[in-house]
Amino acid sequence: MIQEGKKLTMDDVAKELGVSKTTVSRAVSGKGRIGEQTRQRVLEYISQHNYKPNVMAKGLANQRTYNIGMVLQADLLSSDLPFFPKALKGISEVAAREEYDVIMTLIDTNDLSRLVRVIENNKVDGMILMRTLQDDKPAQMLKKSGIPFVTLGLSDDPDICQVDNDHVDACRELTSILLLKGLKKIAVVSGDMNHVINRKRLEGFYQAHKDLGIPYDESLIFTDVDSQMFAARAADRIRMRNVNCIIGADDLITSYLLKKLEEEQVRIPEDMRLASFHDSQLLTSAKTSVTAIKFNTEELGREACKVLLHQIRGEEAAHVTKLSYEVAMRESTK
């Protein structure tokens, strides 16, 4: 299967068959005119002797790497939310199907040097940027560089190819359901407002209230909650206000809230309703199953990769793709 020895080159094949490299090249690539029998002969020899074109050489010749890059903020790996692994799975699947490989690039909000390096070094034909920010340095950099790229997350810049679940609508629907259950006072505990995703969710929250003509209380919205401590503090404030429903921005935040509420002997759902986003295993150990919006992140990755490949090939590509979501009603909002 895999030979240890020196690999066969196109030249070897050509010599062995008594034809020119050009002919072999044409047989392999399918481009250019070539006699059907010669083609067959070459192809047969190739599969027989397991010849594989050298990607580096091919890349050098036509300025392509057959790699796509996946860029993400390193801190996305620090949180145990499984967003990145799932997306990778989807991306990798589509990429592999098209003979592409995936190169990972980890960056830091203040240090894009690795991204710059990958691009300058010509290591990828295009990139997928995980998560978008309000003031998105990486996206701006990519745009300036002229390399094809798509973001996994929405952006205000209409020039940018972007793919994401419809978080506005997802949160709008969730909020509506809760409001219609008669829960008039809903608190939100959200993450970093520099992440577009959190802004979108809040937008949906507002929309639902507007749709139903129900006022919301700005002081029940806690933003930029990024630690167990802040989450606990938010929970305290919420309870002091006698509110009995909380939407957690993601499963991690919700798990923090859950822990705090249990410590305080708050019964769920009797004393407090709780809803979350993702529906990951982070909440499996919870005593009460938690209502959540589910996203098919693998599908999201697949879609993003397809769009990127289109772009790389110079084909027309949708600039904004919104994917769906699913609401899973559980005990926590009974």
Place this chain on the structure above:
Amino acid sequence: MIQEGKKLTMDDVAKELGVSKTTVSRAVSGKGRIGEQTRQRVLEYISQHNYKPNVMAKGLANQRTYNIGMVLQADLLSSDLPFFPKALKGISEVAAREEYDVIMTLIDTNDLSRLVRVIENNKVDGMILMRTLQDDKPAQMLKKSGIPFVTLGLSDDPDICQVDNDHVDACRELTSILLLKGLKKIAVVSGDMNHVINRKRLEGFYQAHKDLGIPYDESLIFTDVDSQMFAARAADRIRMRNVNCIIGADDLITSYLLKKLEEEQVRIPEDMRLASFHDSQLLTSAKTSVTAIKFNTEELGREACKVLLHQIRGEEAAHVTKLSYEVAMRESTK
């Protein structure tokens, strides 16, 4: 910073400076004799005009890609255990420092085709294989291919470069502590026995008993538990046996156990002690904080990458590297 236009080539630089490509190459690579002033002149021009060598060309010339591959079973991404992201972070850090990039390759137990492709296509200079199996097809394949590689997980094959935490010792220590607390009957709920890691942990469990001269009960060891249902079933059996201490093989399994125990109103630690491996956020929402063995997975990734780079460069590399662990005693085993 990043130019949209055509990139500078070594030839451009050479012509502009009135020297030969060879000279420029020498200045850049530091190899070969070259006059100090010429060197300075070239280097200055280069940084001034932001010249970057083309990695593809370099690769073609010396048969190197400056990529390392990271291979993992796709199902490692299905579980929300954060092992992979953490390891990636460590690997990527060391790789980037040495101007290497990381290519992801997802495989399936029965389908190594993507791995074969990456290798045959010459896309990487070496690979890191995540997790080892008892009958390790991927490892065997890599070995046969002759490409440098290291496994993140131990292997019985002494020829293979392997890096891992000392799981035997970790579980031995954990078990000893529990035994010395007077918990004579300890149950184990473990995952797939085809994973070396689970075998090693069990080995440590046995050792601890032998060390202390305490017999263990084989019927309290549940292996190949890979779902919430099986975990719940194991918990049931364990409770029927009146055992009051369980070691869960990882945080996911432990979180399943935890949920089941809470449903059954079992008080922790009063009625049941519980210990786990990893100490990830999967257990943050647990009411009772859980005793666990902690591993520095980022460090593990860094170490593996270092070893691999040594191997790639043909330097001497340690064949077996065992990293440490940490025991975090918590409320669940009070």
Place this chain on the structure above:
DNA sequence: TTGTAGGCGTTATCAG
């Protein structure tokens, strides 16, 4: 339909 020759951007060998 097929082949020749030159180029992609570096590195390495071997003279000068």
Place this chain on the structure above:
DNA sequence: CTGATAACGCCTACAA
């Protein structure tokens, strides 16, 4: 110390 020149393996006008 420096510079031609030939690889590296593939692609693509342009010829034949």
